Amino acid sequence: MLVVKNATLLFLSRTIVRGHALLGDPAARLFGMSPTRDPYPTYESVRERGPVVRSRMGLHLTASHELCNSLLRDPGFGPMAANELSLIDSSAYVGTRRLVNPVEESFLVLDPPDHTRLRRLVAPWFTPRGLRDQVATVERVVEEYLDEVSGRPTFDLVGDFAARVPIQVIADLLGVPDADHAAFARWGGALVNALDGVRDLKEVRALHRGLREFEAFLDDLVEHRRRHPGDDVVSRLAQHEDLRREDLIATTELLLVAGFETTVNLIGNSVLAVLADPGLRERLVDDPGCAEDVVEETLRLDPPVQYTVRAPFADTEIAGTRLRKGTPVVLLLAGANRDPAVFADPHRFRPGRPDGREHLAFSAGIHYCLGANLARMEGAAALRGLFRRFPDLRAAGRVRRRPSRVIRGPERFPVSTGAAKHRPIVEIIS
Numbered sequence: 001m002l003v004v005k006n007a008t009l010l011f012l013s014r015t016i017v018r019g020h021a022l023l024g025d026p027a028a029r030l031f032g033m034s035p036t037r038d039p040y041p042t043y044e045s046v047r048e049r050g051p052v053v054r055s056r057m058g059l060h061l062t063a064s065h066e067l068c069n070s071l072l073r074d075p076g077f078g079p080m081a082a083n084e085l086s087l088i089d090s091s092a093y094v095g096t097r098r099l100v101n102p103v104e105e106s107f108l109v110l111d112p113p114d115h116t117r118l119r120r121l122v123a124p125w126f127t128p129r130g131l132r133d134q135v136a137t138v139e140r141v142v143e144e145y146l147d148e149v150s151g152r153p154t155f156d157l158v159g160d161f162a163a164r165v166p167i168q169v170i171a172d173l174l175g176v177p178d179a180d181h182a183a184f185a186r187w188g189g190a191l192v193n194a195l196d197g198v199r200d201l202k203e204v205r206a207l208h209r210g211l212r213e214f215e216a217f218l219d220d221l222v223e224h225r226r227r228h229p230g231d232d233v234v235s236r237l238a239q240h241e242d243l244r245r246e247d248l249i250a251t252t253e254l255l256l257v258a259g260f261e262t263t264v265n266l267i268g269n270s271v272l273a274v275l276a277d278p279g280l281r282e283r284l285v286d287d288p289g290c291a292e293d294v295v296e297e298t299l300r301l302d303p304p305v306q307y308t309v310r311a312p313f314a315d316t317e318i319a320g321t322r323l324r325k326g327t328p329v330v331l332l333l334a335g336a337n338r339d340p341a342v343f344a345d346p347h348r349f350r351p352g353r354p355d356g357r358e359h360l361a362f363s364a365g366i367h368y369c370l371g372a373n374l375a376r377m378e379g380a381a382a383l384r385g386l387f388r389r390f391p392d393l394r395a396a397g398r399v400r401r402r403p404s405r406v407i408r409g410p411e412r413f414p415v416s417t418g419a420a421k422h423r424p425i426v427e428i429i430s
């Protein structure tokens with residue numbers, strides 16, 4: 001893949017990618033086109049061409065469930081940061097001070113034994129037992145934010161609700177004081193560009209500013225927690241004298257980005273699915289218990305993380321295609337989730353389908369999402385709370401999608417609560 005370090009070369013390489021896209025190259029179509037376009041037809045065309053497709057851009061892609069699943073579990077393959085597929089090398093513009101980039105240095109992209117050592121440090125917060133303590137907190141947070149939008153005829157489902165729940169939950173888990181939550185959300189937003197690969201110099205600067213500010217904040221927080229430990233993740237990491245500063249920062253950044261930028265989209269995509277189907281909305285209002293199934297089916301049909309990347313440690317062969325050591329293979333998780341070899345009627349949103357948990361939205365193997373059960377719990381609590389409070393919830397304007405290829409979900413989603421309908425009655429009574 002091309003990696004360019006100045007604006008002229010960036011323009012030229014974008015033109016080349018667009019040319020390949022027009023010639024039907026699937027990787028060029030995916031990475032060259034607007035990130036807000038519907039990617040699902042491209043995933044279908046990749047799968048129709050065979051289990052693995054070679055692109056002129058030096059990438060291999062697969063949307064086969066069987067192949068994605070086996071590569072994710074294959075010890076001969078390791079993760080590669082998805083941002084390495086970006087045209088811009090974000091490190092090209094770093095100033096004199098080296099910054100820790102979570103997507104390049106956290107355990108998300110490390111191999112054993114470092115991966116195992118670091119994952120183990122934070123795993124206790126995500127076990128079923130660890131999560132049991134979180135349920136009441138999550139439900140309280142959901143109700144608090146719903147209280148704030150109650151009485152308003154419309155609100156932005158993402159900014160006013162879906163984004164606030166996970167940020168509060170992850171900030172509490174990490175031990176970030178309430179006063180810093182707004183800044184914490186801002187850094188999370190900047191860091192998500194690290195996942196996708198930055199697209200222009202403005203984003204590079206925003207990413208570096210976010211990283212710099214977050215590192216300074218964390219250094220202070222760690223100092224504070226060393227002196228006043230709580231039962232949060234940062235306090236625990238701060239007690240490990242032998243943990244390198246870079247590992248501590250990268251782990252905390254990973255939890256911030258993974259815990260915040262994904263769950264917000266799970267909530268957004270679930271609500272999009274429910275509002276698109278009046279029968280489903282009625283079902284959810286009558287039986288809030290089906291929220292878990294709706295969340296699971298959203299994870300399958302429209303997952304927040306669309307793809308990940310793996311590369312072999314040595315020359316090898318997959319599905320009859322030879323791969324040289326280090327060749328990136330893009331695993332289209334969202335495409336695998338619609339593979340008819342596994343899911344009957346794969347394009348239909350059918351909560352409670354018998355094979356509903358076979359999806360790869362949370363990956364598989366040693367990098368299986370650590371926060372999967374937390375995300376499921378937050379998603380279901382948000383849906384239950386939302387439709388209990390606003391059974392007449394409706395879309396109230398154009399949905400704007402996130403400009404990202406890795407992360408999929410609404411960035412702005414105006415909804416109406418039905419409150420306007422009832423206002424005259426309230427006025428007569430009062």
Ligand code: HEM
Binds near residue numbers: 305
């Ligand atoms: C709907 C929400 C979420 C989705 C779709 C999601 C998806 C994923 C995926 C696909 C991976 C693996 C990437 C790969 O194999 O290359 C992953 C890893 C990870 N996720 Fe999530 N995630 C979600 C929520 C969360 C939450 C709430 C947290 C924590 C607060 C979290 C923490 C992590 C961590 C720490 C990893 C790295 C695991 C490892 O490398 O061992 N995620 N997630």
